[in-house]
Every structure is written in structure tokens, then in C-alpha cells.
């Protein structure tokens with residue numbers, strides 16, 4: 231008899247637990263949440279933070295970076311099956327700029343999240359005119375996600391799209407986006423002060439992804455990737471060494487996952503160290519927020535320049 235009562239109690243408790251689980255799942259996950267596909271890590275991370283747990287969010291260009299990324303047939307299918315597809319810029323994801331979901335009978339909403347951001351021309355292209363058959367998009371630098379202030383502006387754009395797409399949660403999305411933008415501004419303020427005190431204002435990168443970072447914080451970026459994909463000539467090395475000596479540069483920053491053969495050659499000839507400065511184009515695969523990862527990048531740069 232005692233066993234039977236205990237057994238019944240366990241059964242009742244189990245039923246309550248199951249009911250509790252079901253209620254909690256319903257409370258935390260909207261079954262009809264939006265299906266959102268994002269193009270690469272910064273956009274994915276911002277959308278995820280603004281969405282909370284209300285939507286199903288997928289990132290397609292996750293590991294290999296974004297510049298040479300081409301979507302697979304499965305990626306394209308996921309985009310056309312989604313409610314929303316969010317990418318950064320047709321300058322960066324040119325394949326996304328060419329997508330036209332209406333041709334595929336899809337009603338997916340597409341957001342190019344950077345369209346309201348003030349874009350700079352790529353260094354060296356400032357005076358090039360678009361009237362000579364040059365694609366205007368190719369003249370502009372897409373790397374705005376490495377400037378906290380521009381990250382905040384993009385977050386607000388994303389929040390607005392989510393608010394319009396899911397009016398029942400509009401206040402929630404707008405608040406999350408505003409919080410993110412405020413924290414981004416705080417990060418910029420903190421690092422403006424830190425960078426104002428560093429002794430060296432110049433840094434050298436293999437991947438010139440940091441023009442907006444440099445502009446925001448009064449720094450100067452010099453790229454070495456443009457020197458050559460092959461072995462640099464002794465003359466080119468001498469020019470780099472002269473630059474390194476002139477500006478007291480001790481480090482050349484390389485990107486994760488990119489061959490640093492060129493940078494190594496330069497380093498051994500000019501005596502500078504190689505360090506990684508992550509342009510956050512591939513998923514860092516950690517549990518940090520976007521701004522926390524961006525802060526790590528700024529910290530690395532600040533430590534080097536102090």
C-alpha cells in the first residue's frame with residue numbers, strides 16, 4: 231500500500247513537472263516566432279541579441295569569413311524559406327544584393343542593414359570618380375561593424391525591421407536595440423579616452439578592416455596586404471621598414487585563418503611581431519555578445535599602441 235502511494239505521488243509529481251515544462255517552453259519560445267536568416271557573424275549576433283529568444287535565427291556564412299563567401303544551394307533555399315533575410319551590405323555580400331525573392335515566389339523580407347550608415351571610400355580610392363565605368367560599390371569600405379557607434383546605428387535599423395515585422399513585440403525589439411546602441415556608445419566613449427592616451431597612433435594590418443575603427447578613435451591604419459600576394463621585393467620591404475621605423479610600429483596584425491606568409495616575410499625583414507586582430511568576420515564561437523567581442527578587439531589594439 232505504501233509503495234502504491236509513493237508510486238502515485240511520483241506519477242503526480244511527474245505530471246506537474248511535465249506541465250511546468252510545457253508552460254515554461256510556451257512562455258520562453260513563441261512557437262510562431264519569425265524565421266530569420268543572417269549573412270554572417272556580426273549581423274547574426276546583433277539580430278540574436280535584439281530578438282532575445284523570440285525568433286529562430288540562423289547564420290549562413292559562419293566560419294570562412296565573408297569576403298569570398300558564396301552561398302550554397304541549401305543557404306539560398308533557407309533564405310527563400312525564411313520570413314526575413316538580413317545582410318550587411320551589397321558592397322560586401324554582393325550575392326545578397328542580387329537575390330530577388332519575389333522571382334522565386336517567396337514573400338521573404340530582405341534587409342540591407344547598413345544602408346543608412348555613412349560609408350567611407352576605401353583608402354586610396356578617395357579621388358576616383360564613378361563616371362569611368364567603375365562600380366561605385368567597389369569604392370566604399372563595408373567594415374562598419376568594427377566601429378561601436380556604427381554598430382549601434384545598425385542595431386537600431388535591425389530593431390525597427392523586427393518591430394515592423396512582429397508588431398506584438400515591437401517595444402521589446404526597440405528597447406533591446408536602444409540598449410545595444412547605448413552600450414555601443416559607452417564602449418566608444420571608453421575607448422576614445424583610452425586611445426587618446428596611447429603613445430603610438432599607427433597600426434599595421436594584413437587585412438585593412440579597421441578604417442572605421444581608426445577614424446572613430448583618431449588612429450591611422452596601414453595595410454600591407456596590398457603590397458603583393460607574392461614575395462615582396464627587397465624594395466617593398468625597405469619601404470615597409472622605413473614606415474615601421476618612422477612611426478615606431480612594433481606589430482603587424484594578421485587575421486585569423488588567413489595565410490600569414492607575407493606578413494611573416496615582412497616581420498622577419500623588419501623586426502616586427504605578428505599578432506592577431508580579429509576583424510570579427512567569422513564566428514568567434516564563444517558565448518560573448520557582439521560588443522564584448524568588439525571590446526576584445528579594441529583592447530588588443532589599445533594594448534599594442536600604449
Ligand SMILES: [Zn+2]
Pocket residue numbers: 297373437438439509511
Ligand atoms: Zn574584411
